[in-house]
Each structure stands twice: as structure tokens, then as C-alpha cells.
């Protein structure tokens with residue numbers, strides 16, 4: 001059994017009728033609906049406006065894979081929570097950053113770069129699987145089209161991924177590293193670009209397949225307990241630089 005927590009900022013759905021029309025129960029519940037059909041997954045949801053921003057210690061500390069969707073309220077996520085998420089990843093928790101979560105605090109903390117990119121409004125995207133033997137590509141076709149998706153283009157300021165599984169091509173000619181994997185501490189991180197809030201992207205079967213696969217890929221073999229985890233103490237304690 002894999003404990004999956006789907007965290008969503010949840011503000012667009014509250015503030016925009018057009019977004020609420022696409023995701024009446026919120027993006028988090030749309031994702032929970034398709035992941036929840038797998039009996040091996042224990043799926044929970046959380047939103048920014050829940051108590052403790054949806055991630056009190058008991059929830060975070062019992063999460064094997066955390067999915068994160070955010071856009072307009074990245075700054076409302078407390079730094080203290082970001083450090084807890086970061087430390088949990090160091091100890092083995094999987095982290096899946098979706099779409100505009102490229103600018104979320106936990107993703108930027110895990111990457112250590114600006115994570116900036118080029119963007120413009122809706123365009124047709126063709127998603128190419130360039131690493132068909134990767135676990136996240138299992139059952140995914142060589143390519144498929146997303147009729148309307150926000151264009152994200154290079155340069156995407158991320159550290160060179162350990163693995164790139166998908167490249168997005170847009171009708172306007174841009175390309176983007178749309179599905180990327182990194183190893184951080186004992187944890188695994190996946191970034192997946194499609195999923196703009198105004199588009200019904202999370203209803204597309206291939207997109208659902210990729211996210212489902214990513215949960216299994218990111219799930220840890222085991223999460224090291226806090227006391228045993230060598231990275232859980234303040235990282236600066238391990239730095240012995242020349243200026244001390």
C-alpha cells in the first residue's frame with residue numbers, strides 16, 4: 001500500500017468560474033478520482049486553506065508520495081512547511097510537482113535553481129515519450145496530443161535532470177522538457193508540465209496513466225525514520241566550508 005497525498009492550492013477553483021466549471025471538485029479531487037481506482041493506493045487530498053495548510057505533521061509523516069499543484073499562492077506556503085517537505089523527501093518521500101508547481105517553494109527548494117521558463121496562453125501540445133523503457137512511460141504511446149495546453153518553453157532553469165522521460169512540442173514551435181526525474185537525498189522527484197487549470201488536461205487518459213506511473217516510480221522502498229535519516233537535521237550542520 002502506498003500512501004499518496006494530493007496537495008492543491010485550490011484557489012483558482014474558488015475564484016474563477018471558468019476553472020470551477022472544468023474542475024468542480026477541484027484539481028486535487030479530479031486526480032484523487034483516477035488514482036483512487038487503484039486499490040494499492042491510499043489516496044488523501046489536502047488544500048492550502050485547510051488547517052496547517054493541509055499538511056500537519058501526522059499527514060506529512062505518513063505520506064509516501066506527495067503530489068503538488070500550486071500557482072497563484074506559492075508565497076502563502078510557510079517556509080517552515082517547505083523545510084518539512086524537503087526533509088521528508090531527503091528521507092525518501094516521493095515528490096511530484098505538477099504544471100505551475102515549477103515555481104512552488106518545495107520544488108524550487110529541491111532544485112536549487114530559479115525554475116523559470118517561457119510561457120504563453122493555450123496552444124496545441126504534442127507530448128513525446130523519449131524514454132520508453134522508463135517506468136513512468138509504461139503503457140504510454142510514443143506521442144499523444146493535448147488539444148489545448150498552456151505553452152511552457154525553454155529555457156527551463158532546472159538542474160540537468162537525472163532522467164527526462166517526455167518532451168513537449170507546441171504548435172507555435174517551442175519545445176520543453178515536460179517530464180523530468182531527479183534523485184534528492186533518498187527521495188525521488190518528478191516534474192510534469194501539462195495541467196493548466198483552465199484546461200481539462202487531467203481527464204486525458206494518457207496524462208492519468210503518466211501520473212499513476214509516476215506515483216509508483218516515486219514511491220520509496222522504505223522511508224528512513226527521522227532519527228536515522230542523515231539529512232533530516234539542518235543541512236547547514238553538514239557544511240564545513242572554508243569561511244567558518
Ligand code: ZN
Pocket residue numbers: 099100150195196197
Ligand atoms: Zn498554467
